[in-house]
Amino acid sequence: MKLPDDLPSAYRVDFTAPVGEPSLVPPGSMQWRVFKNPIALAIGGVAAVLFEFADARIRSGVWDHSIYKVDPIGRSQRTGVAALVGVFGPQSTARRIIGGVNRMHRKVAGETPKGEAYRALDPELLDWVSATAGYGFLEAYHRFVSPVSAADRASYYRDGEAVARLYGVEHPLTSDADFFAMLDRLYPRFEAHPINREFLDIIMSRKAAPTVPKVLHRSLARASVSLLPQKVRERMELGPEFDLTMGDRLALRLMGKLADKARSKDMPAWQAAERMGLPGNFAWLSSARQEQILSATRGEALA
Template sequence: MSAAEDQTGPALARRASSRRSMFDALPGGRVNYLEPKGDAGFFGPDSMAWKVSANPVALAVGGVAAVILELAEPRVRSGVWDHSTFRTDPLARMQRTGEASMIVTYGPTAAAQARIAMVTRMHERVSGVTPEGQAYTALEPDLMTWVHVTAGWGFLNAYRRYLEPGMSLADQDRYYAEGAALGRAFGAPDPPGSVAAVDALFDRLRPTLRPHPIIGEFLQIVSTTSPLGLAGRALQPLVVEAAIDLIPPDLQRSLGLPVRPLRRQAAHALLKGLASVGKAVPSEIVRHAHERVGRPLR
């Protein structure tokens, strides 16, 4: 068997136990996901959110794609780049973002509400003016809506790409409808709750999305940084390639994103195999959340 063949399909599944630590390395360990018993949090075990966010490949690829789209919006770009530690401490920033995502998705209600309140307090301090002269505050409803929608869009479409390409439209609509409550909690007043509504928002905002060197800087940083140690850093260039490939083709062109067909093919093959392993070997967070609500994973 060649080295390339050994990185896909059955070979990855046979090594699932050796990769358990990588999937368990997702952040969020400061929250007790086992207590209080019966607390379903924001979503619960029958939700699309618990299904989609259980897979680390969907989170990794979808998360990078979401940030690309966020940075294409000039006000969001300035808010993120000028008021966060992404440039100076990208690893810590990625860990905090991943931790928040796991807490609000799988954590008990009190922990999720506390994290939402903490993020909101941080956003209250973010305001400024873009280089183009646009004033912004992080809590502007349209900006909060765009950030919320791009995150959900990224996670869902990465999940579909690597795990369930045949997902029904009804399940996709249910994913967005579930997420609307969380979006409102974060400050998005009327987040879209269906595929059609999300598509309409994309169409409405397309003319405002702009290429910028910061997007390239972000892609360079995230290509060499991972909260998952050496294994994660080896995968990051392929995660970035897969994230770019997830962006709608017209936006790839208008944002000037690099097109590398051979690298994309390699990324798709490897990440599809890893996504299958991630599905077979759920993280400790996911297992504990299911145990908390009396639905342990088998």
């Protein structure tokens, strides 16, 4: 995944420098494995937004205070950069961009259509937004790219804690059980709303990613809905028209596996590895080979 060239200056990231500066998330982690795959990020990212939009406080905050509905491409790109820099970027750059996101969130406050006050920095909302992204990306990778073991799922959540804390998250996920416990607490608030459908219409219209074939946008939207538990789908009134077809599954799994093998020197995962003195293709190597390289690197540092 190469970053766009027309990003605002605040979101332009040089993943190659400063040379030697580590990332917040260590190389060889499950986070590196998942975040290098654009299909998992696309499906998981849309699912995360659906989980968030089920709660009127987040839905109103995003729809009323962001430009997503008028500039879905730009909003999606900036959200994507923030996610990638947290995993692959130099720590100093990640802290700068996350700090900027937090400063923008301080300005987001208002009332839902029913008159309930909200603010983006509400700890409950911060925890939920972080949880939906973490779970969404991982579950999309698990279903549409490659199965992830229970031990690797726990490792994935553990390695994401540093980034979550920078966003002000008080209760980062440590397991799937944490996610579903949080979901159950918030579920009474969930509701159907026309904005949920409007968001999915944007995803299916190619506006958010115009270079991707329209048929895949529809498959992506249905795949994202498939990550929602049935009771959430029913509460949000996302009916059979969003059921994942066999054709969807086959196409997305093929795309997911192809994306997992695709690599280039323009990708954040490649550039981050080289910045830290590792082979550019490090993120694509087997876990055993990665550990050999990291062990050798640690040995050289101690010599």
